[in-house]
Amino acid sequence: MNGLLLVNVGTPDEPTPAAVRRYLREFLGDGRVIDIHPIARSLLLNLIILPLRPRRSAAAYQKIWTPQGSPLLVHSRALAEAISARLGPGWVVRLGMRYGNPSLATALTELLAQGCQRLVVLPLYPQQASSTTGAAIEGVFDGLRARQSHPSLSIVSPFYDDPGFLAAWARHGQPIIESERPDHVLFSFHGLPERQIRKADDERCQDQPGATPHCLTRSTCCDDIGGQNAACYRAQSFATARLLAERLGIPVERYSVCFQSRLGRTPWIRPYTDHVLSSLLAAGKRRIVVFCPAFVADCLETLEEIGLRAREDFLAQGGESMTVVPAPNADPAWADALVALIRRQIPSPAASEPADAGPIKSTGTRT
Numbered sequence: 001m002n003g004l005l006l007v008n009v010g011t012p013d014e015p016t017p018a019a020v021r022r023y024l025r026e027f028l029g030d031g032r033v034i035d036i037h038p039i040a041r042s043l044l045l046n047l048i049i050l051p052l053r054p055r056r057s058a059a060a061y062q063k064i065w066t067p068q069g070s071p072l073l074v075h076s077r078a079l080a081e082a083i084s085a086r087l088g089p090g091w092v093v094r095l096g097m098r099y100g101n102p103s104l105a106t107a108l109t110e111l112l113a114q115g116c117q118r119l120v121v122l123p124l125y126p127q128q129a130s131s132t133t134g135a136a137i138e139g140v141f142d143g144l145r146a147r148q149s150h151p152s153l154s155i156v157s158p159f160y161d162d163p164g165f166l167a168a169w170a171r172h173g174q175p176i177i178e179s180e181r182p183d184h185v186l187f188s189f190h191g192l193p194e195r196q197i198r199k200a201d202d203e204r205c206q207d208q209p210g211a212t213p214h215c216l217t218r219s220t221c222c223d224d225i226g227g228q229n230a231a232c233y234r235a236q237s238f239a240t241a242r243l244l245a246e247r248l249g250i251p252v253e254r255y256s257v258c259f260q261s262r263l264g265r266t267p268w269i270r271p272y273t274d275h276v277l278s279s280l281l282a283a284g285k286r287r288i289v290v291f292c293p294a295f296v297a298d299c300l301e302t303l304e305e306i307g308l309r310a311r312e313d314f315l316a317q318g319g320e321s322m323t324v325v326p327a328p329n330a331d332p333a334w335a336d337a338l339v340a341l342i343r344r345q346i347p348s349p350a351a352s353e354p355a356d357a358g359p360i361k362s363t364g365t366r367t
Contacts, residue, residue: 001114001115002092002117003091003116003119003120004087004120005094005111005120005121005140006076006080006094006122006124007097007104007123007136007139008072008095008098009072009097009098010023010026010027010097010100011073012058012061013100015058015070017054017055017058020053021054023099023100024045024049024054025050027099027100028041028045029041029042030099032131032135033131033135060300060304060305061300061304064303064304064308071297071298072297072298072299072300075297076124079297079335080093080094081093082330083335083339086335086336086339087339092114092116094110095107096108104136104139104140108143117152118154119150119152120155120342121136121153121155122156122338122342123136123155126158126159126160126240126296127158127233127237127240127294128158128160128233129196130199131196137155156341158236160239160240161236161239162337162341163337164334164341165334165337166243166244166247167247167337168333168334169244169328170244171331171333172325172326172327173325176289177250180287180321180323182289182321183254183284183286183288184256184280184285184287184289185248185250185256185289185290185291186256186273186277186288186289187237187240187244187245187255187290187291188258188290188291189237189241189257189258189259189260189293190259190260190261190294191260191261191268191269192234193264193267193268193269194267194269197232197233198216200215200231200233201213201216201232204228205228215232216269221235222237222238225238225239237257237294238257240293241257244291256271256280258272258273258275258276259272260292260306274313277313286318288321289322289324289325290322290324292306296327296329297327297328298326298327302324302327306324310322311324
């Protein structure tokens with residue numbers, strides 16, 4: 001029996017300050033997410049974030065909560081069901097959230113109880129980062145650490161340039177672009193602190209004799225991807241935007257790449273989404289369409305941060321329209337694309353591939 005573990009970041013159980021506080025304590029208490037000294041992280045979390053943020057975040061969650069629950073969880077569960085139906089009886093599919101419920105530990109326990117001898121882990125993050133992909137992989141390893149035996153493990157690589165991923169976004173975005181006729185298109189990705197980008201680059205320099213620091217050393221460092229920056233989150237984000245713009249027929253002068261969701265006062269990767277929106281208004285761009293292709297399921301960041309708050313600010317400053325393209329969520333074409341990705345990267349007879357397709361291998365990358 002083969003097991004597929006889909007991993008996403010997580011969500012509070014309820015849109016209440018108490019539930020959000022529990023979630024944030026686990027999420028922001030992770031050293032991969034807030035990568036500062038443990039004592040400093042504890043002080044920041046317990047003296048500043050947890051006393052102030054849960055009430056504000058709960059109010060934001062309340063605006064997007066559905067009768068079925070958190071949109072992220074609802075869409076992720078539907079996607080898991082769609083993939084399970086496509087993979088067939090030889091597979092057991094479970095969803096595990098890195099933080100919150102259903103937990104990774106619960107998902108792993110259920111997969112192993114079903115007798116899964118091979119486990120495929122698919123982090124649902126298109127672009128690679130230590131705080132997302134790395135945290136997901138670490139959580140899986142932690143869940144298996146205490147076992148005397150464990151299944152064969154394969155990790156699916158980030159899919160920022162996967163044709164099926166790009167096609168799923170284009171499928172959703174093309175009709176909106178045709179109907180809205182925007183002055184400009186925005187590709188807004190989740191942000192990261194600059195220090196995390198530099199840390200990852202320093203590690204690659206240590207691994208590759210003769211390499212010198214590359215990330216954020218010049219304004220054009222992400223204009224191309226390959227070699228030293230092939231695993232860089234910012235470079236992968238720019239590559240996603242370029243490839244998606246090409247599919248949609250958007251010329252380079254009619255789209256921008258930016259980064260949202262800053263936390264704290266330290267520098268995060270630029271340009272910032274709110275700054276870009278203000279600049280577009282100043283340049284006379286009044287009709288905007290926004291893609292958020294760091295997310296495969298709509299969530300607080302897409303629905304509330306961009307779809308409500310950013311849109312409200314844009315219109316209040318003189319914009320005419322700002323339309324956010326829905327994430328692929330559990331779209332059938334997206335489920336098909338993920339199944340194809342699994343079968344392509346993890347070739348085996350059980351995945352309906354030819355028996356001579358080659359040995360099973362881990363496709364994980366350094367995070």
